[in-house]
Amino acid sequence: MRARWALAGVALLFAAVLAGLGVWQVERRAWKLALIDRVEARLAAPAQPAPARARWATINDDDTYTRVTVTGTWQATPPVFTQAVTDFGAGYWALSPLDTAGGTILINRGFVPTDTRKAIVPPVGPARITGLLRVTEPDGGFLRDNDPADDRWYSRDTAAIARARRLGPVAPYFIDAEAVPGVQWPRGGLTVVRFRNNHLVYALTWFALAAMMACFAWRIARGRDHADG
Known part of the structure; x- marks a missing residue:
């Protein structure tokens, strides 16, 4: 009986961890979508003066694109x-x-x-x-x-x-x-702006595994109840 309870507890613990990973991927997806929105806004905005030396020390990934x-x-x-x-x-x-x-x-x-x-x-x-x-x-x-x-x-x-x-x-x-009209090489304007966003697939995978582990824990507990009956 104790071994059955212990196994069910371990299964529930794993289910909780897997569900937590799913929640983390949902949060990562929200972050990635916000990042994509910010970058698209930068790409669509009028060009601004390039940062001068006084700002060099603060340049970071948020300035990219x-x-x-x-x-x-x-x-x-x-x-x-x-x-x-x-x-x-x-x-x-x-x-x-x-x-x-x-x-x-x-x-x-x-x-x-x-x-x-x-x-x-x-x-x-x-x-x-x-x-x-x-x-x-x-x-x-x-x-x-x-x-x-x-x-x-x-x-x-x-x-x-x-x-x-x-x-x-x-x-x-x-x-x-940017590309210069009439100039073949070097050819500018070829920057690829692309972000991988598979977080929803990852989240669904973690949630599915969590559900399977929770079902496993339930079946263990149910088997104990039947045994007691």
Whole structure:
């Protein structure tokens, strides 16, 4: 009898834990939907001035995908190519530094196919850039770490790029530039804004498992009652 009660209690405990996981996924879903709404609002809003140096220390993920615009002059330095995969296939993002009144900002000018990389030259002169603010990516990418010594880049780590190219202080973000009419490569405007939102499926799975475990506990208790009868 005691063993039966203990087993039923353990089953109920597991049911409670599984139900708690289901509730957590419901809360995560609400958070994800709110995040999507905020990002969509940023994408639809008019472009605002890119954050200047006084605001660099406060830049975080909440600023990602904000439409910004900035005016400056290109630095005469070779582009930095970071590995990328787009609908056009494998290739690179071409990043170049732009000197602005608010500090130096790395601009992702767009995608370059692998066989076109050598033809890409540094931009020159003044420029006005509009695009999406993206937070620096210091953790590498494609399951590989950046290798500044060999000029191999798998993510857009603004601080590491600045050190490797001796650019001085740069913004802790970069800007994915919009497409420029008439310019084939680098091709801007390819930022993919997509959020996985499977939380409802996960929640239903946890709730189903909790129900099964609760039913198991009930059957154990019911079996004890029949035995007592």
